[in-house]
Amino acid sequence: MLSVVVFVIAVLTILTTQWLWRRMHPRCENGVLPPGSMGLPLIGETLQLLIPSRSLDLHPFIKKRLSKFGPIFRTSLAGRPIVVSADPKVNHFILSQEGKLVELWYLDTFSKLFNQEGDSRTTAVGDIHKYIRSRTLNYLGVEALKEKLLPQLEEMACRTLDSWSNQESVEVKRAFGAMVFNFTAKVFLGYDSDKSSDDLSEKFNKILEGLMSLPLNIPRTAFHDCMKSKKKITGFIKSKLNEKRAGLRTSKEDFLDQAIDDMATEKFLGEDLIVQVMFGLLFASFESNSSTLTLALLKLSQHPSALEMLTSEHETILRNRKRVKSSPTWDEYKSMTFTLQVIHETLRLANVSPGLLRKALKDIQVNGYTIPAGWTILVAASAQQLNPSVFDDALEFNPSRWKDIDKAAIEQNFMPFGAGMRQCAGADYSKVLLSTFLHVLVTKYRWSVVKTGNIGRNPLLSFGDGVYIKIAKKE
Template identity: 40%
Template sequence: MWNIIGLWAVGVIVIGISHWVYKWKNPKCRGILPPGSMGLPIIGESFQYFSSHSYQGIPPFIAKRTARYGTLFKTSVLGQPVVISTDPEINHYVFQQEEKLFRCWYTKSAIELTGMQGLIANDGVVHKYLRSFILSLIGPERLKRDLLSEIDLVTRKHLHCWARRGEVDIKEAAAIMLFIFFAGKILGCDEQEALELREHYKAFYNGFLSFPINVPGTAFHACLQGRKNAVKVIKDIFKKRKLSKEKRDEKDFLDYLFQEVDNDEALLTEAIAVDAIFLLIFAAYETTSSSITLLLKHLKDRPDVLGQLMEEHGQIRRNRVDKDAPISWVEYKSMTFTQMVTNETVRLANIVPGIFRIVLKDVDIKGYTIPAGWIFMVCPSSVHLDPTKYASPLTFNPWRWKDEELHSASKKFMAFGGGMRLCVGADLSKVQTSIFLYYLLKNYSWNVINDGNIIRQPGLIFKKALRIQIREIQRENDKEIIA
């Protein structure tokens, strides 16, 4: 009797599990889903997606599935049903349908890490407001008016310090330079305060692209602690500034934030401001320092690119009355080849592994139906490294950007995102990289002594430092003289 009941119970469990697995592998859809595999229940294909691989080329996870299923395929990552596109036309369509058929989406863990009320957590009116406000602080007009000269000054200062040390880890040195600048500009931190704050950000970054398992000892747990500590510092600075009666000769970012927070008609609250600042500082230093590192990795073997850069920068100096004056906005805009080099660097860098949108209602695309509630992922690297879009796509070739648009996204270029969510810091990053290149090549001799070890997992991970030797030089009529 009990044997029969036991067998019956086991049978029910087996049937139940089988039915659950079947439903997982064959999700409901009113039309035809794109081809692909949903992987294991709950886990999906997360382990394959997060596996480490070479930083060069299209990620194997994407390449293998594109070869098997085509440019539009389904999968599941971190428990979410996902459709991935490597098709430029489909990607463009998705960006054009922002807030209509698709809306920006991030994982719950990403929002938890970057702030429940921050820029990526909000959409619609609040997002547009935050985006507009941040652009007023770091956008082209602000860059032109005063940030350009400040970036010029801080870049010269740090390069001089690097040369005195003689050897630097370029990723770490560039990150420190940028972090000190932005922590000072946004929060009014002095150099020591900025360095202490960055320690919390380092803990945050090390776990940002990890599996979201919040258990002591995991990278994700350390990441949450890093965020918690960094936010505490930001809130303490807020409190200290509010209580301070010191009169400031010139407004900084915090002054503008407080002005907005105190405005009853504004949407900005102190909680939103804290989350916005936390993410703004992180984005401002981390992505650009990665780009600068990869740029030097490419330049070390390209004397032809270096020669063209030197010629462009030399022309700027020859046209000047004051050879040591800060770079002007007109001069920056004249650096067309420098900006071609920057575009080529970020095309190959693919710092953002995927751009995510949530499907607002069932969408029909190229004969397939993507159900509402599913996640849509645009894969930039598959477009940036497509041989039908770029000849010899793995080759570092800045000249491919000749006569191309250098300051906007397109169907085949989305290093800074696309649509309504185009990166607010795109112009800022390009200015920083251009200024850095100008002074590095003008005043310093350098060579790479350790090529580093860079992988993707799926974002960029610098496992071993790329180190350079650097020494200061003087130039007379564009000829190098030992300082």
């Protein structure tokens, strides 16, 4: 009997060892895998990725491996094999193959957050994607900004900054994030934060806190709290949808109104899908814009000459305006040349996310390597935007660099709003939003940074304990 037990243990040990070896040393039947390491069984190299950095530089996880293995390497994160690419030509090719060789992909935490179980329709290319993009542009695109939103954005900025000036100090990212959320939610849902008992923006902050945690949905974990917050937000969106469907609507004032009407003609639209779409759009507008403005204010405070140039540009706009108290016009926005350079430089440095994720639908041959079907691909846009061969003194905040930079280099290496058919439909909205807020800030207020935490990456852009500013109205 003892011999049988020993034999069984020996066989299990051999089989387990072989399984672990294959997991840590994968083979490719149709070519050569990119160089790299798969790390430990099951968790791969996830722990190294989650170690926070204290710099705006490329996250050490990616930087070290690019130095060791070159612009394309393989790794394993949360049990999934991944190829990371910082090669501009390869990345341009990958992003151009959506729906052919690759599809949009999320790691498990993101997938569970943005999709219902087994439902990946919002990430697919086709009628749903075209519908979401088209309708988003209707409400946040250039025409909507010109005709309706620009004066509303200025009014919101004036009201927000007036409120900030009455406070001892303001934590920028949280406060600006709440402002952006409330405005975008009004455009999409008809949400009125002044009349609502639910602080939905704070629930999005809870989601962000658990976003880069392991997807363990058990009590007292960050991810569990993240999913609880998501449930509350989606519950609110669904109740708003049902409320609108039950009432008499005489106009299509917001995106949700339009989506309800579209249910009659777009057969793929159902309540659950509409709720998913609204949640994803609100999240996208909330995080990236608040991080970008926070970093912009911090960098401007550290570079007085850039702040002086920015202020001069906006004061010139006021001097040339026939009615000083009138709202900014579209022509005035288009004349904010240096402002746009400040925004582009901040977006370049911010790199809110390490990159763009895709999943290989077929074996893909690039640079002599094979990316096997089923593997995840991380297009490391962050590495391209901090590439010293493209951007001199890449970690230096220098808005003026955008005056003379080669357009081809920008197209290949600068993609803060994504690229290809997945390029963010809210790109113009974000730039107008940030420009308008800066316009009001530098012409009507004085401000200074009074406290800042440890800024770095975890691997998302992080501001530690926050960036606090104190502002006061100009005399």
